[in-house]
Amino acid sequence: MTILALFSSALINFYFPALMLGLLALAIVVYIHWFTQQKPQTRAFALLDLLPDTKPMATTQIQLQEKRLFWLRSCLLLLSVLLIAGAFFTNFATTNLNTSRIKLVSMGYLQSANREELSKLVNSSDKNVQSLLLLPNYPEFTDELYEKIISAKSSSDDAKSLLEIVTSSDAHGVIAANDWQGIDNFFEYIHAQENISFIDKHLDVYATRQLAYYLGEQPSIKHYQQLNFHFPKSQSLPASWLSKNSPPQAKVLIIAHVSREQDAMQLQRAMARISASKIADIAVSRALDTEVFPSMPATDKGLLSRSLADLNGVFYLPALTDNNPNIERIVAAMPDNGVVFSESSIQHAINWHAPTTGTVDLPQQSANAAGLLLEPVNVLKYLPATTKTKRADYQGADFTTIWQETVWQHALANRGQQPVLLKRRIEITDSAALYASQQQASQQQAAQEYTSEDNSQEPDFYDQALKRQQENTIKSDHRQVTLWQLNTRFDRQWSDLLEQRQLPHLLYVWLFSNGIEAGFNQNYLLSHALIRQQVRTDQTAQTTEDVTLAKAVAKKQSQQLNDVQQENFRNSQSLLAILFCLVFIAERWLSEWGRPSGSAGKQRYGARSQKEEGVDESS
């Protein structure tokens, strides 16, 4: 526990924290000393004065007889471990976080912000304001970096090149999974700086709007009063679907089967959280409603015609085992410009478009792969040249850093694969059933046309296919309803994780759908970590903030020393080395000369003998 306290307090940092396992060896020594003491046997002995007054030393068994020596040697071992582990004290030197205001800029913000926002960010910096990048070691956002970023953005470089611009370090295992994790790490970092009274400082976080969803969810942010969030306006909500197309009192209805009641409640809670977080100007005054039906409303035409007429959006949650959810009726019941959100599980029942089903065959899929397709995170995955490559071919291969966009485009470009998000703008007739029956053949034809296209097909190929399809439909007597289908079930492994947690995700996509209008922007998607956290929060109502040793070690390993820390490291190591020398000298002195003399009996007898000799001489 003491070790954990040391780690958690961050008073002492370790350059090689794994070597702290040497403390285990120290514990073994202490254990042997303390628990293997030999109990002395009692013997009657008359000639006690003839026995020397020496301290008994261990010969056959280890004993703890020299306490001072024991403590000195324990200190010696401890100092050795600290020296080897590269311990350094963070509060011995000043850090560079002595300004009154700090701006923390995330990579997502740099990627999403336009030139004006970036220039404003740079121009607002002065001596009292320090702009740090949300990257390991928190480098400063300088003017030179600004120029590089502007030039990169003008040349349409992707996020990977942007990252290479801002940091020259290798990205392997260094960069946080997402902005939120980086923010969280930064809070832990600044709270560890005890010599900084961070309470009085203002912290401006420049992050993507994805981060706004977390506001009010994290205790570390709650406790920090001087925290301001800034989001890029270029992809914000003024042009959102709701603000443009829906009246102020628009309603959202969640139509859920009774078996999906939990999902519906979760979706409703997500709406409440988004409303409470005051994200922009949406959904604050809107009434959110949920209706749970024991059976699907497809059988209750009256209900549909009555309740869906004045809705702006419908979240449709059919039973998972329902093979015929009849979403056509819901779509038909929606007013013009309505939005229906559904899940991909029902796509097989919808005959508007029937792409070939399949899975994205990414090798070595793991839990991180779930977040791969949900957030802008660079992961260490070897992307196969072809999807037919087996996993065994990549064992032992050098993994390269790939980006989600690459995987995204790869998944879309490969035939027979489903994209994460399907977007359909559908023109339907009054009778959805008639529409479905009439368009089934044409959709299949469109799908076949698509599958014969080149792999370099654009991600919005569905729109193109649908546009071609729509050109052939009857132009008169139609209404336009947008149907969003979130496909998170194209892989069984990911589906296990996301199956019950995709609904807030879907809602979030909807709220920020203006970005989706121009093309899918994965920055709006929720992170894998948040999904996991929600699962834990909903089930146990507990937050996991315990700093375990493994986490601390992993975190410390990911840290690299900046200049100040290097200076601290050198000073601390020098101090430890001096202490080590002093303790070593003391140990040597005590072990060689400091022990009590064992000739007390001899001296006693010697005095007596001299006395007797004196008597003899006198006699």
Add this chain to the structure above:
Amino acid sequence: MSHFLDPQTLAELGDLPLIAKRLATGYLQGEHASVLRGNGIEFNQYRAYEPGDDLAKLDWKLFARSDKYFVRQAERESDIKIHFIVDASASMSMTGPVEKTANSRFATAATQPSKPFQTGLSKHLYAKFLTATLAYLAHQQGDSIALSVCNSEQQRHTGMANTQRHLQRVLIALEQSQCAGHLPLQWHHDSGAIIGANMIIVITDFAQQNNEIIEFIESLVGRHREVVVFQLQSQAESEFDYQGLIRFVDPETGRDKVLNGDQVKQQYLSNRRAYLKQVQTRLLNAGVSFQACFIEQPLDHSLRQFLTNRMKMR
């Protein structure tokens, strides 16, 4: 009571009379006239007459037969007064090892299980056997005996007599004595009670705090009085075969020392040799006979060695 007198031991010691050194050097040398005549006179040898010899000692009958002058010399064994002083302090309760190994210097003792006191015998019990045997021998040759068993909790004294009944009283006193406490400091004051003894036999282990035993023995030495000291020691004290961590407790004072037996062995043995040398030197300077006995040794062995040495002194 009677088990103190081992018949085998007594049989082996039957030809070794307890003779006081001073008697041998006094009466038998003809320097002083014997105060007792008659039954106690025993012929020893004839010697050629020399001028100055008492004519009363001429053997006229032998002169008549051989026509030569011979002086009749007689060896007189007078009844002396022997006082036994037995140290009954707590340190005398230390026992020897119950089991002895074949490599031990006392292996012979262990190989004679018929001896009732050769294994697990305490110093005090050994002193009882030794005192009883010597008292019996002294009584057999007509000497008067007395006994003092002393420690800080009890002191037993018997009178000086040479009767059979008195021997029984001495044996009973020995039987009832127990080890406890330490040697009393008033020993010096009680020494007057034993002034009349011609021979004082002190049996102790010399476990003393401030040389009080030596000083007491030195105070006993006087004219016409012989002091014999038996020092009882055990094999554990002489060889110090303790191993590992031992808490040594002084049974007299209760003091203790936690020591490693292997670690302090050499130094202890060195201190012990010096201590014994010092004791012997002081006793010899005071004219005290010193006899060291190991309680692991057979009693007859110690007695035979003691009596043999005394025979050589004649």
